[in-house]
Amino acid sequence: MPAWPGGPCPRCGEDMPANLVHCQTCRELLNEDLEHDTVEIPAFHPLKELAVRIDAFPIGFYFQCPDCRKELRVHKKYLGKQVSCNFCQSTIQLPDESHSHVASAFYTKCPHCEEELRIARKYLGSVAACKFCKGHIQLLEKPADPVDS
Known part of the structure; x- marks a missing residue:
């Protein structure tokens, strides 16, 4: 033909x-x-929509009190400082930001729906979906350093 x-x-x-x-x-x-x-x-097959992935960074961390073993929720502005345990009132020296890996988990707000998420340290660096809105987020420890041009 x-x-x-x-x-x-x-x-x-x-x-x-x-x-x-x-x-x-x-x-x-x-x-x-x-x-x-x-x-x-041919049959129409809609293309899969690309998911928007937004970076999320820790707002704070969860640490265990060395005296009473209860979990403390600590904002990142207190890293490297002395704080009192909310439960047993003992004084705790928090690690600085470079040693925040001793935290059991961290918390952040979903950039899509603003709900607070608790995230285990093992998920840092990975892409996940918010449990509330299913929005895709990349869980990063800190913003990347700017590249000099």
Whole structure:
């Protein structure tokens, strides 16, 4: 079956480029070897929507009190400082930000829905879905350093 060589459409006379199946104006079949029932229109398959992934950083951390063993929720602004345990009132020296890996978990707000999430340290660096809104977030320990140009 030869391809459409190009030229005027037999129905509307509009000039059509080569290798077309249908006239772009009136949709007439341009190849005489084809019949309307032999041309299969492929099924429409919508493309999977790309998920928006937003970076999320810790707002604070969860540490265990060395005296009473209760878990403390500590904002990151207190890292490297002395704090009192809310349960036993003992004084605790928190590690600085470079040693925050001793925390059992961290917390952050979902950048999509603003709900607070508790995230285990093992998930840092990975992509996850918010349990509330299913929004995709990348869990990072801290923002990347700017690249000098």
